[in-house]
Amino acid sequence: MRGQEQGGQNELSGTVHGPAVQAQTVYGGIHIQSPTAPQPPPHPPWQLPPATRITDRTAELGLLERQRRRSGHAGHHTLVAVSGLGGVGKTALALAWLHALRADFPDGQLYADLGAQSPGGPADPGEVIGRFLRALGVPAAQVPAGLAERAALYRSLASGLRLVVLLDDAASAAQVRPLLPGGPSVTTVTSRWRMPGLTVDGCHSVQLEPLGVDEAVELLAATLADDRVAAQPEQARALVELCAGLPLAVRVAGARLAARPRRGITTMVRALTEEHDRLEGLAIDGDHNVRAALDLTYQELPPEAARLYRLLGLHPGTEFGDAVAIAVLARPGTAVGGAGAPPDDTGTPPPPGPGTAPDGAGAPTAPARAAPAADAPGAARALALLDLLHQANLLTDADEDRHRFHDLVRLHAAAKAVQDEPPWERAAALRRIADHYLATATEAEWAVDPQHRTMARDHGPGPVLTEEFGAGSEAALDWQERELPTLMAVLRLGRTAFPTITWQLADALWPLFLRRKFYAEWRAAHEEGLAAAEGLGDTAAQCRMLTSGGVGELGTGCHERALEMFERAARQFRADGNALGHARTLNYRGLAHQRLGRLDEAARYFTRAAEALPGVGDVRAGGLARLNLADVALTRRRPTEAARHATAAHTTLREAGDTYNAARASVLLGRAHLSRDEPDLAEAHLAPALTALRAMSAAYETARTLHALAELAEHRNDPATARSHYDEALTLYGTAGRATSPDARTARSRLASLPGPPEG
Incomplete structure (x- = not known):
């Protein structure tokens, strides 16, 4: 079950930046201290790409x-x-x-x-x-x-x-x-x-204007690094004039000549002039010479490098890693670089296989059918071909082991793919690119949240190659974040080309969306995924997109929109006869009503969930419903009822091995005992919960536990301990991104009301 954490939303009607005081009558001295000046980061970022040679600027x-x-x-x-x-x-x-x-x-x-x-x-x-x-x-x-x-x-x-x-x-x-x-x-x-x-x-x-002729000739001479420009000055001037003074075109032409040290400049001038008509398909502001230079460079590439170049032009993003180059050249049952036959006589690859599981159904299974690209047959050859493209100035370094096309070069490569690759080859290569991103995103999903990966992942004929992003959940999240623009481009492309990948990739990005709060992409990905699932008629996938997308809407405060999505999923589950999926939406709908302040309605949904879920096979989710009931009861100032639900939730969640939510239940139980004026019993539950939550680096729930312990210290007339707990709780509320939540505001208010520390 996702989205059960009951953090409050920001309910401020306005925001004040900087120090502000509002008062009616003030007695005694007043001291106002402004926030300290921003400090440099401990490790300053140095993100600029490397500088390249420029000529006479x-x-x-x-x-x-x-x-x-x-x-x-x-x-x-x-x-x-x-x-x-x-x-x-x-x-x-x-x-x-x-x-x-x-x-x-x-x-x-x-x-x-x-x-x-x-x-x-x-x-x-x-x-x-x-x-x-x-x-x-x-x-x-x-x-x-x-x-x-x-x-x-x-x-x-x-x-x-x-x-x-x-x-x-x-x-x-x-x-x-x-x-x-x-x-x-x-x-x-x-x-x-x-x-x-x-x-x-x-x-x-x-x-910035194109280089003058003299400056462009100087750049050509620097690129060639020999005496041909000095020996053929007029031909050099004619060549850079054909390049229109664009540094990109001059460098590409120079790289071609550098690869053929015995070739005279006159030969390239003649070739560029003769191929001028081929530039019309890539005209930019009336300048056609870049296309001519790129065409000539392309023609001199070895056949394998030329094939890699044009297939990389199909990549939907602006940059890519080594693994993409290995993947596009792979073939089922062959080494990288082998030839492939059309999958069928229709010019399209085979459709993805079935296997979609219902929302949350089944035990999580590790990603399958994927292998690290570095271990693929022919990987070394693919990387060598990448080096050739760099030498020809057709690729630039984006980062270590990452590559980028100049946008004109990428368009040229894509045009060559259309010209020189049959439709089934283009479709198969594009599917391998998409499969690579889906498989790697799924590996990251598994590393961060293995309980989430219960839905199918359908790939094409393969091979399916993944990128290695390092060990640990943070490395996995970092990979998903770095690749997010490309992943979103694959999502949008897949809507028409391979809709199954669209909704499955949106599903695989759940850990990133949940933990790093890319709310705009969260919404867009699930909207695309829902449309793709609707086009497929896959109602289980539709429900997944609705429930996961609804949790994102809760995070942005769009509680009514979230409720509509949960209600739609519930109707679909009911129509499909999926009792488990329908029962799980009871918890989701309860959360939406709770965020909307409809506590009676929320309690009704949570009660129904607690009763229904164990009977359809999800005892743990039933325990989470009890947890939510305890939270609502505390809000309604019913501590005895809260204690009853929290005790039942703690037992169920502990037996299910869910230590995180069992600790949350202990916190609610401690708060219930404190409300009943039972401080010793409250401490007996809060202290071990604090230890467990600290060990899990659960900042928000740790803050809530410290908050409760601070109130316990106040109850015992121990302002020093209360102050210490409130201070730490407020720090952790900020760490968890909840500095303006109702909980944090309450802690800040109670801290301010404590008597000051003794002087001296």
Whole structure:
């Protein structure tokens, strides 16, 4: 059962930032202390990608530096936007400048690809700020859910720091604005589009033009690193003119020539001129020469490398790891790189097999049919082919063992896939990419929450290859977070290409959504998954999407929407004759009513769940229903009733091996005894619960236990112990992201009401 933790939601009607005092009559001295200034993170982030060689951008670098000095002398934040044609070198210029500033900005470098050209759409500013906050040392649980709150926290943290921020490939001023840190930092935005909207934010714009002929010839000479440019100066000038001064095109042409040291520049000039008509399919702002250079480079690739290049063009994300390259070249029953036959005469791969299980039914089973990509036959050859693509300047490094296409190159590769691969080969390769992400996400799901993985995972004909993300649940969550943009792109693509993967991938992302609160993606993934399940007519999958998605809606405070989703799942379970699934929705619906303040209705649903679930085979979920009943009874100030339910819940959950929820039941039982003026019995339950919850690093429930122990200390007239427990509880409420919850507000109020410590 998921979503049973009864944390309160933020019920404040407004938010105050900074110190504030509201009082009618005040006697005695008043002391107001502002929050301390933000501190640099203990390990500053250095996220900028490596700088690459640039040629004669002296004027632009000087312009950027003069703007920085002017803003810095005035004590202002420096904001510059570098815009220009794709491939003109905007990012290279920004990196060359920002890397040179490292000594003057010791608090770190932040980098984000805002994905204006991403097939999955531009990056969400809230997600980007969440990554920045975690890089600056904010625990994941303390990152607020909403964009406005995230942006406010980000500005507060950065206000006293000297940071360098690069926002690469921005789509609009509106996307950029929440990401501006303020303070003494420097922010550089790159975009294909001019951004006059940022002028109101004090932005200075730099329009980057293609290189002049002389500068482009210098870049060509640096790329070749031999004497051909000096020996054929006119041909070199003709070549860079055909490249339109775009650094990308010049580098690709130079790489081709470098691979053929005996070839004269004249030969390439002739070839580019002859192939000019082939550029029309990739025309960008009237410039066709990039396509010609890419075509020529592609033609000189070894056949295996050319095949890898065009199949990687099918990848739906902007970057990928080694495992994707190994997966796209794999074939059922063959080594990597082997040829494949069409799966059938329709030009499409076989449909996924059946096997969908009902919501939560069955025991969890470990992921199957997947193997680490590094162990696949031919993996070494695939990695060697990747190196060839890097040497040809068709790929760039995104990170260690991660790769990125320039967006024009990716489009070129995708076009070559359509041109040179039969439909069934493209469909099979795309399915292997999707299977790779589904299988690896499932491995991560299993590592974090093995109890959740009870639904089917259907793969294509294989082989199914996974990425290795390291041991432990945090490494698994980190992998899911890093790959989230690509996983969402696979989800959306799968809606029409392979809908089974769409809902199964949404299901596999449950641990990430639950623990790191990507609420926008949580909703979008389950909406896509629900639509895919509806298209398949898979009612069990529909119910899973409704219940898991409804829990996400509870987290965002959309309690009515969550209730509608739970009610719809209940109707479907009833129509399918699934008594177990229907009984489980009783708990979900009770939670929604409880969050809506309808305690009588919540109690009715929890009572029905407690009675029905053991009879349909889920004794543990029945215990959770009893736990929820105890919580409601305490809220209604019925401690005897609460003690009865908590005792029954504790017994059931302990016997089921659920130590976490058994400890939660002990806390409720302790609180019930305290309400009945039985402090010794209260302590007998609270103390061991605290020990158990501390061991599980359960921040929120540990905070609630300390809160109860603080009230117990107050009952015993021990303000020093109460103060200590309240202080720690408030710290843990913040760690768990519940600093503004009703529980935290109550603890803060009671702490403030305690008598002060004795003087001296």
